[in-house]
Amino acid sequence: MRSLVIPANEYRRSRWRNGAGWTREIHARGPRGGAADGGSDWDWRLSIAEIEQPSTYSRFDGIEREQVLLHGNGLDLRFSEGTGRALEPPHGRCRFSGELGVEATPVDQLAHVFNLMWRRDAVEAQLWHRPLVGPMVVFAEPGVTWIMHLIAGQARFADDSGLPGLCAGDTALLESESGRLRHVLDGSGEALVIRIQPLE
The missing domain is CATH 2.60.120.10 (Jelly Rolls)
Structure with a gap:
């Protein structure tokens, strides 16, 4: 792969499967070094989540995740293990395992969150x-x-x-x-x- 700039207006936007928000995929990298599609065959993936209402994150086995608040008045994360974390403005962040169940609730109706995911064995x-x-x-x-x-x-x-x-x-x-x-x-x-x- 060669160096490149991806303008924000070229991110692919799609609705969450549960209808609770939108995702704008920036880039996904496949296991052989090439760009991957929006499926699950990637070693790492960059996206921006637009969270409109309380929602449950999809589970990703074998994946590490890190999220950073980009816009909004905050996002509350509640994990299945009983812990919680608040992403507070301006740019609160949190790293967690993709195996965890996560309930995300925006503080004021809408939060935009940068999402980095990667396969921990790759x-x-x-x-x-x-x-x-x-x-x-x-x-x-x-x-x-x-x-x-x-x-x-x-x-x-x-x-x-x-x-x-x-x-x-x-x-x-x-x-x-x-x-x-x-x-x-x-x-x-x-x-x-x-x-x-x-x-x-």
Whole structure:
């Protein structure tokens, strides 16, 4: 896979099976490195959930999940093991197992949540929330995927990558086919930065 920018208006939007919300799929990566469709044959997946009412999440065996509140006044998560977690504004986050039963309730009728899912026996994933003030440098290496999801603001690639700029809501996938590849993202705002690496 080569580096690319996915504009927010190209995310595929579909209704939840239970009708309680919508999902906008950003990207899913298959086990052989290619893009995967919206089915279950993926090693990792990025999406944005639009939660309109109290709802039950689907169960994903063998999957780790991390969610970050993007918009709304909060989201309450209640887990089948008896614990709970509140994703509070501006960008509360929570990591949990896909095997858990989860009841999600938006605080004020609607919450938008960034959703990262990955197969724990296939890849390792890390997620950070970072302010973007001036340049941010990422070194992409073969086999490793860096993801920049711009929460707010605007940014451009101040290098010779040829990638278009980012507006709020856009996502960049930064990869290298050979050797270390330097990317410089310059702008202002806030971003989610994700690193995904296959397990040995």
